Structures are given as C-alpha cells and as structure tokens.
Amino acid sequence: MSQDILINWSPQETRVAVVELGAVQEVHLERTLERGLVGNIYLGKVSRVLPGMQSAFIDIGLDRAAFLHVADLMPNIAAKHATPRASAPVAPVPPAAADAAVAATTAPKVLTPNPVLPIERQIFEGQALMVQVLKDPIGTKGARLTAQISIAGRLLVFLPQDNHIGVSQKIPPAQREALRQRLVRLTANPDGSPAGGFILRTNAEDATDEELVEDTAYLRKTWLRIKDAATRQPPATLLHEDLNLMQRVLRDLVGADTQSIRIDSREQHGLLLGFAGEFMPDTVKKLQHYSGERPIFDLYNIDEDIVRALSRRVDLKSGGYLVIDQTEALTTVDVNTGGFVGARNFDDTVFRTNLEAAQAIARQLRLRNLGGIVIVDFIDMVRDDHRDAVLTEFRKQIARDRVKTMIGGFSQLGLLEMTRKRTRESLAHMLSESCEACAGRGVVKTARSVCYDILREILREARAFNPREFRVVGSPKVIELFLDEERAHLAGLSDFIGKPISLQSEGSMTQEQYDIVLL
Numbered sequence: 001m002s003q004d005i006l007i008n009w010s011p012q013e014t015r016v017a018v019v020e021l022g023a024v025q026e027v028h029l030e031r032t033l034e035r036g037l038v039g040n041i042y043l044g045k046v047s048r049v050l051p052g053m054q055s056a057f058i059d060i061g062l063d064r065a066a067f068l069h070v071a072d073l074m075p076n077i078a079a080k081h082a083t084p085r086a087s088a089p090v091a092p093v094p095p096a097a098a099d100a101a102v103a104a105t106t107a108p109k110v111l112t113p114n115p116v117l118p119i120e121r122q123i124f125e126g127q128a129l130m131v132q133v134l135k136d137p138i139g140t141k142g143a144r145l146t147a148q149i150s151i152a153g154r155l156l157v158f159l160p161q162d163n164h165i166g167v168s169q170k171i172p173p174a175q176r177e178a179l180r181q182r183l184v185r186l187t188a189n190p191d192g193s194p195a196g197g198f199i200l201r202t203n204a205e206d207a208t209d210e211e212l213v214e215d216t217a218y219l220r221k222t223w224l225r226i227k228d229a230a231t232r233q234p235p236a237t238l239l240h241e242d243l244n245l246m247q248r249v250l251r252d253l254v255g256a257d258t259q260s261i262r263i264d265s266r267e268q269h270g271l272l273l274g275f276a277g278e279f280m281p282d283t284v285k286k287l288q289h290y291s292g293e294r295p296i297f298d299l300y301n302i303d304e305d306i307v308r309a310l311s312r313r314v315d316l317k318s319g320g321y322l323v324i325d326q327t328e329a330l331t332t333v334d335v336n337t338g339g340f341v342g343a344r345n346f347d348d349t350v351f352r353t354n355l356e357a358a359q360a361i362a363r364q365l366r367l368r369n370l371g372g373i374v375i376v377d378f379i380d381m382v383r384d385d386h387r388d389a390v391l392t393e394f395r396k397q398i399a400r401d402r403v404k405t406m407i408g409g410f411s412q413l414g415l416l417e418m419t420r421k422r423t424r425e426s427l428a429h430m431l432s433e434s435c436e437a438c439a440g441r442g443v444v445k446t447a448r449s450v451c452y453d454i455l456r457e458i459l460r461e462a463r464a465f466n467p468r469e470f471r472v473v474g475s476p477k478v479i480e481l482f483l484d485e486e487r488a489h490l491a492g493l494s495d496f497i498g499k500p501i502s503l504q505s506e507g508s509m510t511q512e513q514y515d516i517v518l519l
Helices: 077-081 095-106 173-187 209-232 245-253 266-279 281-286 296-300 302-309 346-368 384-398 427-431 447-464 476-483 487-497
Strands: 003-010 013-020 023-031 041-050 055-059 066-069 128-135 144-146 156-159 165-167 197-200 237-240 258-263 287-289 313-315 321-326 330-336 372-377 405-410 416-420 470-474 501-505 514-518
Touching (some): 003 245, 013 245, 013 296, 023 245, 023 302, 023 427, 041 209, 156 209, 165 173, 173 197, 173 209, 245 258, 258 266, 258 281, 266 281, 266 287, 302 346, 302 427, 321 346, 346 384, 346 427, 384 405, 384 416, 447 476, 447 487, 447 514, 470 476, 476 501, 487 501
Parallel strands (some): 003 258, 165 197, 258 287, 330 372, 470 501
Antiparallel strands (some): 003 013, 013 023, 041 055, 041 128, 041 237, 128 144, 313 321, 372 416, 405 416
C-alpha cells in the first residue's frame, strides 16, 4: 500500500501526517517545549522505595517522580550502575543480589529480575541509578521507567547490559536463525566473545554487513558517551535524548511502501538530508522539499481531519455515525445507523453500517492515537455470519496499524473488546484541555439549576449576615431567567428575608459562575 509522509515544520511545532490511499491515517505532533520523553536515558535518584508495591519512585528532574517496577529492574543494577555520591553512599550489595548479578551476567537470554529478590534488597533511597523512559507522563501519572537500557539505531537495537542476540519476530521464521548467526559474527569481540546484546530490526532483513557494522559502531559510540556522562553528571540529569520527531520518522515510519517524504522547510530539509545520508541512505531519494504556495497540510485537508478527530461524533458516508468517548481508563465507541435506512431490510442495513464502521474505527484509533482498553458497541447483529464478517474486516483494518493491538472478539453482551498499546498522549490530550466552564465533565448545570443554587445561597447568607441589600452577579442567561420565569421565586425570597435582591448581568461569566455581593 503506497504511503506518503508530509512534514509541516515551524520553530514551535513539528507536525507529521501519514497518508495512505489519499486519506490521512496518522498524525504525530512534537512541540519544541513539550517533546516526549520515551527513549531518554537519565541518571536518576531513588527518592522512595515501596516494598508493598515492589516499586520505587525515581527523581529524574521532572515535576513528578517517575515510576520503576521491580520487573523493570536488572538484578545486578545496584552493582553496575549505582554511582557513589557524598550525599548518598552506596551500601554493599547483599550476597543474594551479588549471586543474582553473576548468574544474570553469564545467562544467554535477556536479563530478568530475580522473582525471589525483593526490590528493597536491590536498590535503596538516595541511590543514583541509570534509567530509561518507557512511557511518557500521562494525566496524573508520572513517567514509567526501566533500568534495562536499550538504544535504537536504524537497523539494530543495542542492549549494552546484555549479551543476547535476537531477531525481530516480524521477520519470517525461516530466516531468523541465519540472520542471528550473522549478527553474532558481526558484533562479537575479536576473540569471538559477545560484546553486548543486539536485536535485528525488521528493516534490517536485507541489510549488508557493512551497514550492520556501521550501525553497531554508532550504537556503541553512543553508549560510551552515555556512560561517560553518567560518571560526570549529578543525579536527576538527562544523559541521552532520543531522536526528534523528524528523525524518528525516517527511522520508524519510512518503509518500502513510502513513496515520498515532503517537508515544507528548506533548512530542516537540509538537516534531514544530512541525517539520512549518514544513517539511512535509502531514504535520501525520497526526501523532497515542498515549496508550493498552498500550506502542505492543505494538500489532503489534514487540518480538517484533525479538527474532526477532536469531536465525539464521526459521520459515516452511509449516514450512520460513531460516538467516541475517551476516559483515563478506557475508550468507548458506539455505532449508530443514524439516517441510513438501507435498501433491502433491517439486518442488511445493520450489517452494512457495521462494516463501514469497522473501517472507520480502525482509522480513528490510529488518527487519534487512542490507547489502552477499547470497547466497541457495534449495532446488534442477529446473524452469526454477519458478526464474523464484521470481525474479519475489523481485524484486516487493524492489521495496518503499526502499534501493537490485541482483539478479544465479541463478548456475551455483544461488545467488541480490544487493547491498543499506549506509549504517548492521545491527539485530544495533546491539542485540548479541560473546559473551564464544565471542569472537564462535558456538561454544565442548566440555568434554572444555577438559579436555585443562588436562591439557597442567599438564604444561607441572610441567616449569617445582615446586609442592607443582596446583589446577584451572574451570566446573562441566569439573570434573564430571574427576570422572567423565576421572578416570583426571587420576590418571595426577598419578602421572606426582608431584604431587597438586585440583579447584575456579567457577560464574562460562564453559566455556572455567580457572585452574591453583600451591600
């Protein structure tokens, strides 16, 4: 499937759109002041160890402490990466931890934590620890960390604390062993001993020995620079920053199906050409500087798609529509027939609507970057063959998603359950914030409800104070209701408390806002 990548650059923001079959499928954003943290390596400081949760909070210099679980901690991490400081001397490693460290160093597989050894025997408060960000801070949650460092290159992923040699599972099984043996040979020390662990990425399937050796040298050089910085920098310091969005596009999004990569900045085009020429020479011929008069995103109406992606409702061509609601825990998608009446019978109408919805939902998940648990409420289908066809179509569309997904099928209640890996904020969370008027609830009190709140508040104030007059300052809609339908109630309260009540309209106030002034 042909793919075009458009890059819109400005000093404050980089926007990338992935276009397939003439429609935008993915949008990636990176703001200069809000760059993501995934892949960054820090020299952190253990601020708190939680034995009950087998976790720890690590200070890496952010507003919120980051989170490290024992499953993401190397068993020999205290011995290898604890940097002695005058303020936090390194305690001797317990014998059990030392034994685990020796065993892990000689193991041929990826190092895993000792399930018997608790976290409080592996790290301690005040300890300096090299960590890498797995997940960006999301909502009120801090970043998720790992002590198992990995550095991604163009063709390989370097595991400096390990000796494991692996191959991407996306490469056909028949080729994996030959590629693994080849990688073992190319990455070994002169004496044949392993020199760090490597994983061969999918795009390295046809790479030459020279390309693999060059990528290996780059990754090892990067690791040496990181280790050197760790000995010189204080805790809570950034040691290594991941590539910027444009560089990651070349590394991760460009494939054999990519026809062109167009960028609207001549300066950034030159920088990308230099980066691509050094690390990804195959992408150089696809890089183009866009100099058209129209904004680059206008070529495919991408800005309009972004606006629609912030809406709850997504209209389908048939007349049906989706309603997408995103919460912190999960995302729900409701499918409705809307104005689609079909041409044959009700079952056929439902089936056709659900088929179209399956395609639209798969696209919206990618476009909005929705992650976590996703519940899809398709319109109820009576026939099993219709359900199977809709599920097959949905799986087919989801297969184009480069993000890991798991589809559980229809539940007993007829709901489709699935998960989609979440590593960064959704498009809505990146571009929008909670409404000040409704505090993120999505609804506001009716003007009548606010009127009754005000009446109750005046009664409470009258019992506590003895002013000459009460003045209500509120939104125009609330004041208008007091002057019309609720004037009898307002007059009755004024007679009851024996004080006049005056009204003042304030256009800057939201419907729920009001003030009661004692005069």
